[in-house]
Amino acid sequence: MFCAAVLIQYAFLVRLHSGTFTERRRHITANPTEAASESATSRGLSSRARTTERTTNAAAESGISVEDGRTTVEPHGEEEAAIERTTPMDLRNFEVVWVNNELKVTRKDLGANVVLERSGLTPRPLSSFEAAGGNIMFTIRTAHSYHHKRLPVLFQTWLSSTGHSKVVLVTDGPDSIIENRTRELGIEYVIADACKSGHSQLCCKAGEELRIAFREEKQHIDWLCHVDDDMYVLQSPLVSLLALFHPTTDAVYIGRAGTAWDAPYRVRRGSSLGTPGTSFHFAVGGMYCLSRAMLIRLQPYLGNGEAFSDSCLKALEPEDVTLGLVVGAVLNSTLRRTDLIHTHGLHLSTQVDPQTLERQVAVSYGFGSTQWGNVKYNAICVPGNLYAVIEDESQFKSLHCLLYPQTDWCVKRKAWVEAHMGGRTPSDRCKGCG
Secondary structure, X not given: OOOOOOOEEEEOXXXXXXXXXXXXXXXXXXXXXXXXXXXXXXXXXXXXXXXXXXXXXXXXXXOEEEEOOEEEEOOOOHHHXXXXXXXXXXXXXXXXXXXOOEEEEEEOOOOHHHEHHHOOOOOOOOOHHHHOOOOEEXXXXXXXXXXXXXXXXXXXXXXXXXXXXXXXXXXXXXXXXXXXXXXXXXXEEEEOOOOOOOHHHHHHHHHHHHHHHOOHHHOOOOEEEEEEOOEEEOHHHHHHXXXXXXXXXXXXXXXXXXXXXXXXXXXXXXXXOOOOOOEEOOEEEEEEEEEHHHHHHHHHHHHHHOOHHHHHHHXXXXXXXXXXXXXXXXXXXXXXXXXXXXXOOOOOHHHOOHHHHHHOOEEEOEEEOOOOOOEEEEOOOOOOOOOOXXXXXXXXXXXXXXXXXXXXXXXXXXXXXXXXXXXXXXXXXXXXOO
C-alpha cells in the first residue's frame, strides 16, 4: 500500500563528473487496479492510463506477457527462473529502466534472496552495549549552507535519541550556534578544512569520514554508518539489521542498491581504478554502513581516507559509486542490499507504506528531482501526523512523535492539537493512509 496511488516518473540518477558522464534511469509505478483494467480501455485514455499502457507494452516487449489479468515472466538466468512464473497482475512489481537510451523492464524483486530482510539470516545475540548502538558511529555529512535549514530538525528528533552511538558531524566551516548544539548533544563537530562547499567536494568529505573511523581512539567502533543531513535514522531497526553480521570478521557493506540488481553498474572506460567493464553494485549515498572488517580491507586502497578524493578521480565517479567500485570491482566483494533505506530522489519516501514506518531503517525528504517531471514534495506519510507540512516539511517531527510519544515536546504538541483542533491532525495529506 502506498500513501497515494499515483503514477510517478522519476530519474534514477543524473550524475555529472568532470563534464563527461550522465546516467539516466526511470521508474514508473502504476496502480494495480488501473493496470488490470487498462487493456479494456478505449483510445480515449487518460494520461494516467496511457502511461500504464506504455509500461505494459514495454513489459510485453521485454518477455513479460499479460494474459487475462495475469503476468508471465520469462526467466533470464537462475535468479529469475526461481521466481514463480505466473503472478497476479501488479505493475508495481516491475520497473522500467532507461540505461544508455536502452529500455529495460525487470522485476523489482529480482534477486530477492540478496535483500537482507528476506535473506533468512539469523541475528546474533547482542550485548547490552551493542543493543544500545554503542558500537556504531554515525558520520553526518553536511555543508555550512545547510546548517540552519536541515540540522535543527535532526537535533530535535533522531540525533537526540541515538543511545550510546557515537555521532560525528562533518562540515566545511565554523558555526558557533551549531557547534554549541552539538556539544550539548555530545556530537563531535569536525571541520574538513581541505573540502570546499559544494556537491563536487563530496569525495573529500567522504574521505574525512573514513579518516575519522581509522583514528586510534575510534578502533572500538564496529560500524561506520554514513548518513546525509536530510535523513532520519531509526536506531532499533538499524541495530537489528546490523546484528545479522559479526562486524570484526565479516567484511560488510550495507545499503540501498543504486541500480536494479540485474543491471549492475560497470567500471567506466578510462578508469584507472578497477578493470573497465567490470560490474559491481554500489549503495546510494544517502546512507550506508561499513563493518570494521570491511574498513580494514578498504584501508590500503583509500589511504586512511586521505586518498579517497584521488580514488574518485581515478574512477571518474562520485563518492558513493567510487566506494562501491572499490568494494565490488577491486576487492571482489559485494553490496549487502536492503530495501529499508529511502534516500531523496532515488527512492521516494512518499512510497513508504505508512503502516510500516516503525520497521524502516532510514527515510529522507526533499525534492525527488527528475529529468521527466519533478516530484516536488518527497516525504513520508505519518498516520495521525501532529505537524502540518508547512510546519515540518520533513515530517520528521511527526515520525519522532509516532516512535517516541512520551517525548516531552510530543506530549505538549499532542495536547495542543487535541485542545485546538478537536483531535484532527493538522494536515489531511495522509488521509486514507492511516
